Amino acid sequence: YELVINTAPAQAFLLENNSLLANKLVVAHVLGHSDFFKNNTYFAHTDRRMVERARLHADRIRQYEMEHGPQRVEQFLDAVLSIEEHIDPVEPTYRRPDPKEYAQQKPALAHPASEFDDLLGRVEAPEPAPVKRFPPEPEKDLLLFLRDHARDLEDWQRDIIGMVREEMLYFLPQIRTKIMNEGWASLIHERVLEALPLTPAEHLEFRRMHSSVLSPGSRMSINPYYVGYQILRDIERRWNGEPPDEDDEPETDWLGRPKPRPIGEGWQKLLEVREMECDVTFLRKYLTEGLVKRLDLYTYKLEEVNGELVWRVQETDWEKVRDALLDSMTNFGVPVVMVEDGDYGRRGELYLKHYYDGKPLDLDYTLRTLKNIYTLWNRPVHLETVMDDEVTIFTYDGQQVSRASRR
Structure with missing residues (x-):
């Protein structure tokens, strides 16, 4: 019906089979979107050259398909796309270190060893500090973490992860403002069309289209x-x-x-x-x-009544409905999953944690995604979540999925 791209200037497209009045409405609607793109604070850092960058991304992926084979590239890309929403637009507050920095440190002497240590009463240093965790704090940006720290990825694979993440960051403001953006564009197209010298028949047709939207x-x-x-x-x-x-x-x-x-x-x-x-x-x-x-x-719930599934109003309290x-x-409507440990068990395994909010994960989707993450990490992947009121850890080791629970 209408397509607008957040560039500078904004680009919009009209359907050839639209009527003149429909195109007037689309132009006015697009005007509202363009105004929103240029003025809403969440779009302030948007890359307005993303159309050109996406074209370059497509060219690079085609080149990788020629070099490494279409099937291998497509399978890897599918694995990345399965977790594309797991990004964080806010850069972490800590410096991204090399995982090797977190290797176990050997105990050291308080002073350099010498032949006179026993005479001077020098003693060994205290117990070494606890092994540092990697990352030092939970990491929300799963794509960025995998791109930077998956040890077995080739350069072209890291590049694909970076491209997917870059494009997702571009769309993030639109995801975060969908209701506002469409509401604003609808308000603007109404104001513009009402100000045009439409005939009574055109005005009636406009109102019909407006009501449909x-x-x-x-x-x-x-x-x-x-x-x-x-x-x-x-x-x-x-x-x-x-x-x-x-x-x-x-x-x-x-x-x-x-x-x-x-x-x-x-x-x-x-x-x-x-x-x-x-x-x-x-x-x-x-x-x-x-x-x-x-x-x-209202909020609704699907219930079984006399052997049939029917929708029942579950909540009418306005604050609970709003919440x-x-x-x-x-x-963005996806579960919060963070990297808790990128060197779990000191074996280079990946430990993820789902921050449970009362809504359980879809089991089939979770297991498929776990396998996709293994494709990127190439070592066992663990996911902690809550199932049936129990802390549950799913593990995929490249061969099978195992499940362990603890209360």
């Missing part, structure tokens, strides 16, 4: 266009000083004292929100009780 989601998912647009409209209404809805929360200062409602500041507030927020902060601050009710947002939505966006 902003249709509510389903039990399984929300429509980011719809939710983002409705929240932005509500912000503008509230900051313009329009009469409050019965479900509006009273504005208070940091002491809990009532604040006067702003008047005529709606558009300025929208510009501020568009610049400063991501989806998580946007929803936490501006998804109110009234909006949850008007948007018919459930926020939880689904934490860490």
Whole structure:
């Protein structure tokens, strides 16, 4: 329907079979996206030359296929793509050392050994310090860790990991602002089309297309266009000083004292929100009780009733519904898995830990991913998680998966 690329300037594409009015809507929608790309703080460090860089990446991968064979390259690339979300845009605070620095140190004398040590009463140094862990603190960026520290990777393989990570970092701001970005673009296309001299028939057709874009989601998912647009409209209404809805929360200062409602500041507030927020902060601050009710947002659960699976409303409390939505966006919706030890057992094995948040891992997907990580690390890989209220460690040694539990 529409495609826009965050470059400088932004590039957009129109379908040949679109009507003129549909293309007007797409152009206006793309204008909103471009404005968001250029002004939202989460896009401040975006590489605007990514189209050219992606083209160079494709050229290098084709060259690697010629040198090492398409099947080998594709299998390796598939393994990398299976963990592409496990990155961290924030560089670690520690210096990335060579794993050899963490080799066991031998005990040393307090002073250089000499033939007079027994006369001078010199003694051996205290016990050596505990062996340093590698990495010294848990590492969230699994791709970067594997690229830098997997011992058996060839240069072309490290390059592929770097390319996948670079492209994922480019898309990360779009993942973090999906609801806001689509809501803003929908708001802008509405303002632009309403300002155009459309005929009554064109205006009716525009409203039909607009309603289609902003249709509510389903039990399984929300429509980011719809939710983002409705929240932005509500912000503008509230900051313009329009009469409050019965479900509006009273504005208070940091002491809990009532604040006067702003008047005529709606558009300025929208510009501020568009610049400063991501989806998580946007929803936490501006998804109110009234909006949850008007948007018919609930949490659902699939239950068996008389031998049939039916959806039942599980939670209607607006704060719990909001928090459930926020939880689904934490860490871009993927489990938090960190490198705990890159030299586990002093054997060069990889020990990963899933930071359990009450949602168990999908077992089949976990085991497939564990094998893919082994492909990159080429030594046994361990994953600690929680299954059935027990701490469970899965290990893949290149031949089979084993499972051990402890309470």
